[in-house]
Amino acid sequence: MKHIDFYLDFISPYAHLAFEHLPEALEGLSVSVAYKPVLLGALLKHHGQLGPAEIPSKRSWTYRHVLWLGHAHGLPIEMPASHPYNPLPHLRLAVATSDDGSISRLAAETIFRHVWRGGEEAGDATRLAALTAQLQPKRDVNGDENKALLKRNTDEAVAQGVFGVPCYVVDGRLFWGFDGLALLRAYLQGDAWFDGPQWTGADQRPSLLRSSKS
Incomplete structure (x- = not known):
């Protein structure tokens, strides 16, 4: 049986969509899944990235895109009243329901739906207390x-x-994003493509970084 580490942050609408779609993506496969909350902001800082919502035009596209994906895949999703918001209370609550940092699917589902259904303020103190x-x-x-x-x-x-x-990690291989679920399923089904040069050698080439100086 293969094991998947599913890394998530409740602030991410793509993580919500992927979580909801995961049972269908893994249907018929023998796998175990560990749901692991992480702080997306810390990941972005480590890699020197901005979040999608920190780039105005990308923020607009992201929100429209995720609402379309929900519509196209029949996955209920509504934007919370404010976004981005501070996800730390939800992440800490999630981890506090676990023994070792890996949370149950029920806990993840409850928090994701608290944020991404109903269109309310995710960080509202009264709602958070009830959650x-x-x-x-x-x-x-x-x-x-x-x-x-x-x-x-x-x-x-x-x-x-x-x-x-x-992000989903299995056998040391990393699959990212909602659309990465299709690759994940193909890998778990034993598609030989993943042992070929298109996977193993795709990044094995020099990078011609552009200089900021002309």
Whole structure:
């Protein structure tokens, strides 16, 4: 049986869509999945990237794109009243429901739908308190032990080369994005393409970086 580490941050609409679509993407396959919350902002900072919502034109495209993807795939999704928002409370709550930083599918589903259905403020204090009561965390959400678990997940993701969410790691191979689910399924089905030069050699070439000076 193959094992998948699914790295996610609830701030990402693509992670929400991928999470909802995952059962269909893995239908008929024998796999186990560990759902691991990570702080997307820390991944972006490590790799020197801006988030999609930090680039105005990309922000506009991203929101339209994810709403279209939901429509096209029959996946319910609504933009929260404000976005981006601070996802730390949701991430810490998620991790606090777990023993080791890997959360249940039910906990992930509950939080994703809290953020991405209904069009309300994701970070509203009253809603967050109700969500916390519903999930019944096992430890202090803002305690040092819990913060360390979230950091460990994020550090682990960085060590494996994860640069964004959603990301799925299996057999040391990294698959990224909602559209990456199709590649993931093909790999799990044993497609020989993944042992050929188009996968193994795609990045084995020099990079001709452009200089900022003319």
